Amino acid sequence: MTDDGTRQEVLVVTGMSGAGRSTVGNALEDLGWYVVDNLPPQMLKPLVELASRAGDAIPKIAAVIDVRGGRLFSELGAVIEELRTTASVQVVFLEATDDALVRRFEQVRRPHPLQGDGDTILDGIVAERARMLQIRESSDVIIDTSDLNIHQLATEIQETFAEAGAPGLQVTVMSFGFKYGVPTDADLVADMRFLPNPFWVPDLRPMTGKDARVSDYVLAQEGATEFFDNYVRALEPVLAGYQRENKRHATIAFGCTGGKHRSVAMAEKLAERIRNLPGVAVSTKHRDLGRE
Template identity: 45%
Template structure:
């Protein structure tokens, strides 16, 4: 039997993950009272039982101790029960935005500020997060991307990537992405915007790509950038980083940055040890 404990930050996507696991054939139980966890596991793990895949949702509640839940999980492990822990994560900024959009209260901030509840919850969940088998940061994940990640881990049983890299093109005139970890400026290259036949195209068009990559400096830049990123990623993984956003910016975010973001993504996409995706934040912006 495959037994997965799904936990994480409130607003981090635990409920969505549970629904997706249910669609994938898992028998899902959420918000089970802590004292019943041990009995539930004992009943569901009976040899010869019909249930082969189980997901148990655990979260922080104002009226019960999460520490008690962790103690029960440790006891189950000592008694020979095998389970995996999936931790759903998101940045503080993302969590605050989600709570404000839904007008919900954080379970630990019923009498205070949402920020205080998030801070308190992070402290409570720190230990289980560090011990988790999988940590998925949903700050920049689309719903379909989360489904793909869960399917890869729990349906296709493929290798888990504990670092998700996002290569993000953007335009400086629209602002530097707030979530970017690394930012690179490619405005040193000639701008296709001033070429009439290229002005209304983007870095996804071959004509723009040929123009941008027609300059030796573009090749030197992408070579040096790739070398640096390939050096950094193993060290980020070693230090426990789960999310890396690489911002590549030009003036408007339509031509040079898109071209070079695509080139970096192409070089990195087949490497092992991390997951990668590409996004073009400002490519659809008006001129």
């Protein structure tokens, strides 16, 4: 139990080696889970107790546990049953056909964890299936990844474990000044230097694009509204595509000479416009605002 009396949420991710545990761990981390990989089963209970004392700091734990734990893995079932008395525990088991698993191990050119000297990859898979049988039968969710690529698997995890109403894409709308360099983390960059610079208007020079007078001035210039409306229309299928491809974060950058007027005004306007798009959460960042 947590300090406020609610049950700690715990997700145990296990299953066949090569079935996509790393992909699932990454997808859960994007959804806000605290993910621990290759955790010995005996460490799960102390971790849950620590998280319970931490309260909101670690609300959801996802532990990736598999046969790499060796003999320790055999105690996983007992550990899970004990945890269910105090925490909300779900077990996700990742499955795949022998052919799919063999193909994946051959592609990465790594041996199976249970593949002994002189054994084949398939020998290791057979041994792992036998060791995993009891956990598989008691799992809450079984996902067959045989015909899924990493994007499709991540999508399935997001659809299964995302909180209702949670955004699928975090968008940062950024302004910057070209004279300070183009941001290296921008996914899309738009150049606002085709518009007249408010810097050369004495009354507007000390203001920024966050001021209504500057914003009105920028958007009133020839081509500004046309550019903005067309840019938004072009962005809508891009942002929808990002969500389909499980891209969780995107940065859209607007640049002008100094990053104070035109780029700021456009960034603020775009953030306001796309904030209501489905599955999108928006924040703004004005990288060079305040520089001389």
